[in-house]
Amino acid sequence: xxxxxxxxxxxxxxxxxxxxxxxxxxxxxxxxxxxxxxxxxxxxxxxxxxxxxxxxxxxxxxxxxxxxxxxxxxxxxxxxxxxxxxxxxxxxxxxxxxxxxxxxxxxxxxxxxxxxxxxxxxxxxxxxxxxxxxxxxxxxxxxxxxxxxxxxxxxxxxxxxxxxxxxxxxxxxxxxxxxxxxxxxxxxxxxxxxxxxxxxxxxxxxxxxxxxxxxxxxxxxxxxxxxxxxxxxxxxxxxxxxxxxxxxxxxxxxxxxxxxxxxxx
Amino acid sequence: xxxxxxxxxxxxxxxxxxxxxxxxxxxxxxxxxxxxxxxxxxxxxxxxxxxxxxxxxxxxxxxxxxxxxxxxxxxxxxxxxxxxxxxxxxxxxxxxxxxxxxxxxxxxxxxxxxxxxxxxxxxxxxxxxxxxxxxxxxxxxxxxxxxxxxxxxxxxxxxxxxxxxxxxxxxxxxxxxxxxxxxxxxxxxxxxxxxxxxxxxxxxxxxxxxxxxxxxxxxxxxxxxxxxxxxxxxxxxxxxxxxxxxxxxxxxxxxxxxxxxxxxxxxxxxxxxxxxxxxxxxxxxxxxxxxxxxxxxxxxxxxxxxxxxxxxxxxxxxxxxxxxxxxxxxxxxxxxxxxxxxxxxxxxxxxxxxxxxxxxxxxxxxxxxxxxxxxxxxxxxxxxxxxxxxxxxxxxxxxxxxxxxxxxxxxxxxx
Ligand SMILES: Cc1cc2nc3c(=O)[nH]c(=O)nc-3n(C[C@H](O)[C@H](O)[C@H](O)COP(=O)(O)OP(=O)(O)OC[C@H]3O[C@@H](n4cnc5c(N)ncnc54)[C@H](O)[C@@H]3O)c2cc1C
Numbered sequence: 001x002x003x004x005x006x007x008x009x010x011x012x013x014x015x016x017x018x019x020x021x022x023x024x025x026x027x028x029x030x031x032x033x034x035x036x037x038x039x040x041x042x043x044x045x046x047x048x049x050x051x052x053x054x055x056x057x058x059x060x061x062x063x064x065x066x067x068x069x070x071x072x073x074x075x076x077x078x079x080x081x082x083x084x085x086x087x088x089x090x091x092x093x094x095x096x097x098x099x100x101x102x103x104x105x106x107x108x109x110x111x112x113x114x115x116x117x118x119x120x121x122x123x124x125x126x127x128x129x130x131x132x133x134x135x136x137x138x139x140x141x142x143x144x145x146x147x148x149x150x151x152x153x154x155x156x157x158x159x160x161x162x163x164x165x166x167x168x169x170x171x172x173x174x175x176x177x178x179x180x181x182x183x184x185x186x187x188x189x190x191x192x193x194x195x196x197x198x199x200x201x202x203x204x205x206x207x208x209x210x211x212x213x214x215x216x217x218x219x220x221x222x223x224x225x226x227x228x229x230x231x232x233x234x235x236x237x238x239x240x241x242x243x244x245x246x247x248x249x250x251x252x253x254x255x256x257x258x259x260x261x262x263x264x265x
Numbered sequence: 266x267x268x269x270x271x272x273x274x275x276x277x278x279x280x281x282x283x284x285x286x287x288x289x290x291x292x293x294x295x296x297x298x299x300x301x302x303x304x305x306x307x308x309x310x311x312x313x314x315x316x317x318x319x320x321x322x323x324x325x326x327x328x329x330x331x332x333x334x335x336x337x338x339x340x341x342x343x344x345x346x347x348x349x350x351x352x353x354x355x356x357x358x359x360x361x362x363x364x365x366x367x368x369x370x371x372x373x374x375x376x377x378x379x380x381x382x383x384x385x386x387x388x389x390x391x392x393x394x395x396x397x398x399x400x401x402x403x404x405x406x407x408x409x410x411x412x413x414x415x416x417x418x419x420x421x422x423x424x425x426x427x428x429x430x431x432x433x434x435x436x437x438x439x440x441x442x443x444x445x446x447x448x449x450x451x452x453x454x455x456x457x458x459x460x461x462x463x464x465x466x467x468x469x470x471x472x473x474x475x476x477x478x479x480x481x482x483x484x485x486x487x488x489x490x491x492x493x494x495x496x497x498x499x500x501x502x503x504x505x506x507x508x509x510x511x512x513x514x515x516x517x518x519x520x521x522x523x524x525x526x527x528x529x530x531x532x533x534x535x536x537x538x539x540x541x542x543x544x545x546x547x548x549x550x551x552x553x554x555x556x557x558x559x560x561x562x563x564x565x566x567x568x569x570x571x572x573x574x575x576x577x578x579x580x581x582x583x584x585x586x587x588x589x590x591x592x593x594x595x596x597x598x599x600x601x602x603x604x605x606x607x608x609x610x611x612x613x614x615x616x617x618x619x620x621x622x623x624x625x626x627x628x629x630x631x632x633x634x635x636x637x638x639x640x641x642x643x644x645x646x647x648x649x650x651x652x653x654x655x656x657x658x659x660x661x662x663x664x665x666x667x668x669x670x671x672x673x674x675x676x677x678x679x680x
Binding site: 193197198 | 315
């Protein structure tokens with residue numbers, strides 16, 4: 001089976017400052033890495049590849065030049081090759097535009113070697129919209145399932161999967177090809193092997209711009225249809241309380257008072 | 266400090282560090298207490314490929330040299346010198362096969378050691394032959410197409426948990442040191458069993474066993490090189506492997522100091538953190554200085570060794586020859602003195618640093634539920650195995666005297 005994993009390179013930081021003047025995230029100079037959720041998609045792709053003989057995994061990423069690092073990081077884990085969608089006109093596109101471009105990339109890959117499954121992380125750790133994978137399914141007109149926590153079985157034609165729902169689990173059968181986004185419960189991502197790391201430096205990564213993808217400019221225009229009104233960092237978490245007191249009794253009394261104050265007791 | 270590693274060497278450091286800190290650190294106390302063998306960690310090390318970093322690609326290694334091995338050993342030992350030992354003993358088993366083994370022996374045993382599919386062990390010690398390996402009593406008698414081995418070897422690291430063993434036995438008791446030979450033995454060979462498991466002070470995650478041979482038949486082809494070459498094989502192996510012990514020592518020292526630094530900055534006495542006392546500051550400065558000096562000597566030495574050994578190893582792979590023969594052809598330098606110096610300096614440093622770390626932490630440093638005392642227990646072995654530091658000093662001095670003698674001879678000729 002030809003599996004495509006979509007990955008995004010995102011800031012590898014939990015605190016990203018907001019530029020007061022522009023209201024945008026200040027991402028310059030931040031360390032970047034694989035979007036953590038994508039690591040689960042990569043791991044699942046490699047596990048399916050290991051199960052279904054003759055499978056290959058292609059890593060697909062949309063992003064600036066540095067996004068190639070994320071593609072090579074995925075190859076180091078066991079993917080075979082990469083495709084990088086990169087073009088100045090792609091910068092700043094919204095989720096609709098991103099999913100459109102990724103769908104064009106997948107069509108191109110599919111034309112070369114039919115794709116059986118597209119895997120994505122459930123969301124990215126920067127925008128956290130969770131909309132790219134479902135939109136990708138819509139653009140491709142393939143079935144798509146989000147929040148998947150298990151592949152019960154898979155062959156060339158059909159996948160039996162479990163989707164996490166608020167009130168339990170949905171067991172689904174999905175005709176392939178399909179787009180599936182996965183959650184953390186699905187597996188435990190491996191570390192890259194040294195040989196994988198060294199091979200990843202030499203693996204082929206195709207570069208496709210607007211011309212190669214025959215992308216319609218209107219669908220990817222910067223900013224797209226999304227208007228960002230403002231951005232603020234989440235409020236910092238309050239620190240804990242150090243329980244004062246010289247003896248166990250004093251400490252216990254302090255805790256009891258505090259609990260009463262908070263109306264827990 | 267930036268030691269100018271290649272991309273591959275930096276990847277090894279990063280990966281070994283990730284495993285050490287994420288996987289080994291949380292479980293090291295468990296293995297220290299229970300003395301179980303850390304199989305789940307072995308599996309992690311296998312998966313990322315850390316067992317064969319120093320072996321040629323021809324035998325499924327990563328194609329690096331001693332520096333690659335040393336970097337992996339140091340990073341793993343920062344978290345636990347005992348768990349890290351399985352990588353070192355596998356290399357101690359692979360090295361005699363790499364350096365003196367025939368191309369066939371290399372092909373048969375090295376790939377599984379390189380991938381970690383099998384673990385290796387090395388046993389030269391006997392109850393009556395510790396520092397003095399010439400006193401080896403175990404015997405190997407050639408009978409047709411196999412050797413019959415009898416005797417007891419002891420203090421074998423990774424003892425029961427390895428699959429492939431390099432052991433030493435005498436094939437000619439009349440010839441003493443020149444009668445000792447080296448063999449590869451597989452676990453499960455009839456007549457090869459395990460005796461006593463030692464109860465130890467440190468490196469408790471790695472079992473130390475007695476190996477018992479009772480009419481154990483080993484195929485003739487498993488003799489490494491030729492009869493009577495055992496002690497040459499052991500010496501060349503130790504020249505290569507002692508920096509690995511030094512790396513374990515430096516890792517232990519650094520790990521102890523890192524734990525100590527995070528404690529002494531937050532521990533308050535007399536209204537201030539104990540790291541603000543000059544007496545403590547001088548101790549930490551000395552520890553860090555000695556570690557860095559050891560590390561610099563270690564890296565410089567293995568780099569020089571790799572540059573010197575590399576061509577012979579390459580030639581042997583390309584021309585299907587024995588590495589030691591190629592070393593003779595190319596007149597490759599012997600590293601006995603320098604590798605002894607590295608081992609002595611780094612292991613003495615580790616013992617001193619780990620002891621000082623316990624001192625800096627005070628009473629808590631002595632307690633089992635705080636990580637520092639374990640580093641002190643683990644550090645001690647690095648001064649003992651692969652030749653005690655007294656034996657290292659003997660060898661260093663002997664080489665110095667030889668060098669001085671040959672220099673004065675040359676001067677005499679020149680004059
Ligand atoms: C935990 C552990 C793991 C080990 N793992 C292995 C292993 O995997 N494989 C293996 O083959 N061996 C292994 N050994 C054995 C180890 O290499 C020996 O213990 C070591 O070489 C010292 O030998 P010995 O214990 O017989 O001490 P001895 O030789 O009895 O030495 C006792 C003391 O006398 C000193 N001494 C001896 N001779 C001289 C001399 N000529 N000049 C000055 N001082 C001298 C020594 O330095 C030491 O201080 C291990 C040992 C331990 C403790």
